[in-house]
Amino acid sequence: MKSVLLTQALPIEIATADPVSFEQYLDWLTEENKADLINGVIYMQSPPADRHEKIFAFLFAVLQAYVVRMKLGVLRGSRTVIKFSEYNGTQPDLVFISNANRKLIHSYFVDGVADMVVEIISPSTRHIDRVKKMALYAEHGVREYWLIDPERERAEFFRNARGTWDEMTVEENGLFRSKAVVGFWLKVEWLFTAQPLDIVDTVMEILARETPAKKKRAAKR
Numbered sequence: 115m116k117s118v119l120l121t122q123a124l125p126i127e128i129a130t131a132d133p134v135s136f137e138q139y140l141d142w143l144t145e146e147n148k149a150d151l152i153n154g155v156i157y158m159q160s161p162p163a164d165r166h167e168k169i170f171a172f173l174f175a176v177l178q179a180y181v182v183r184m185k186l187g188v189l190r191g192s193r194t195v196i197k198f199s200e201y202n203g204t205q206p207d208l209v210f211i212s213n214a215n216r217k218l219i220h221s222y223f224v225d226g227v228a229d230m231v232v233e234i235i236s237p238s239t240r241h242i243d244r245v246k247k248m249a250l251y252a253e254h255g256v257r258e259y260w261l262i263d264p265e266r267e268r269a270e271f272f273r274n275a276r277g278t279w280d281e282m283t284v285e286e287n288g289l290f291r292s293k294a295v296v297g298f299w300l301k302v303e304w305l306f307t308a309q310p311l312d313i314v315d316t317v318m319e320i321l322a323r324e325t326p327a328k329k330k331r332a333a334k335r
Contacts, residue, residue, distance in 0.1 A: 136203045140195065140222060143205075148192060152246050154201040159239060165264040166234050169305055170207055172313070173232060173262075177208065179317045180298055187212040187229070188219060195223040196231075198254045204247060208232035208260075210295055230258040230294035237265060248272075252279050258294035267306045299323065 133154025134142075142156065143149065149158045162170070174191055181189045188211045197203045203223070210230035211219060218226045231251055233243040243261060251259050252274060259272045259279065271290055272279035284290045284302060291299045299320060304311055 133201050136197050136200055139203055143195065145193070148205050150204040150242065150247065152202060152204075152242070152250060157242055160236070162234075162236060163264070166236055168310070169234050169262055169264055172305070172311065173208060175313045176300070176316055176320070177210070177295065177298070179313065180320060181210065181295065183317070183321065184297065185213070186210075186296060187214075188216065190224075196228055197223050197225050198250060202250055202254075204250070206231045206247075207234045212294070227255040227257070229256075230260070230292065231256050232260040232262065235261060235263045235265070248279065252277055258282075258292060262305060264306070269302045269305055 134151060134156055135154075136151060139149075139151040139156060147158065149156050151157075170192065174189070178189045181187060190209045190211070192205060192207045194209050195203055195205055196209065206228075208231070209224065209228050211224060212229045215227070215229060218224050233239075233247065235243050240263075248259065248261075255274060255277075257274050259274070261270045261272070263269070269284075269290070271282040271284070271292075273282050273293060274280075282290070282293070288302045289299055290302055304316065
């Protein structure tokens with residue numbers, strides 16, 4: 115079994131003598147190891163930086179509160195494993211599974227397509243997040259993919275269009291509206307603020323904001 119430690123940008127290709135199966139990969143994982151299996155090769159991830167963890171903590175708290183309040187499905191963190199095929203599995207930073215797909219959740223992994231996946235890029239994972247995993251997620255039908263880059267203070271959002279990614283629009287005021295997590299929106303600047311935001315206030319702001327359709331209905335009354 116071969117693994118690659120991501121201390122530098124990954125080579126374009128990494129040869130392995132014997133492809134690692136998903137079952138072997140799952141057996142190899144521990145609570146201390148975070149890694150991905152792509153085309154039979156395990157890619158170990160180095161420990162995350164503080165900025166990575168701040169963004170993760172914020173997004174998990176806000177999304178979890180929203181998903182639970184709206185009864186939309188299940189949100190899981192960075193130890194959740196998704197199985198895509200016999201030789202492909204990943205541990206994204208965040209995974210959203212809608213109520214319609216709850217049957218995919220097993221005791222130790224999610225068996226199949228996630229509704230939404232979030233990857234928070236580290237310098238050592240830039241290539242794998244933007245190239246290898248992006249292609250894998252598109253091919254296997256992940257509905258929505260968020261790429262958050264703390265170093266460059268950039269967030270990109272993509273929607274799956276039959277195996278290819280269409281970039282989703284961020285409004286002029288910096289607002290992004292998810293399609294996979296119904297009704298959820300955020301201000302991109304929230305992800306990179308120096309001071310922590312109040313989670314309760316932030317969730318209440320998201321819940322309170324009226325959509326254009328709701329305003330139209332109210333105006334007709």
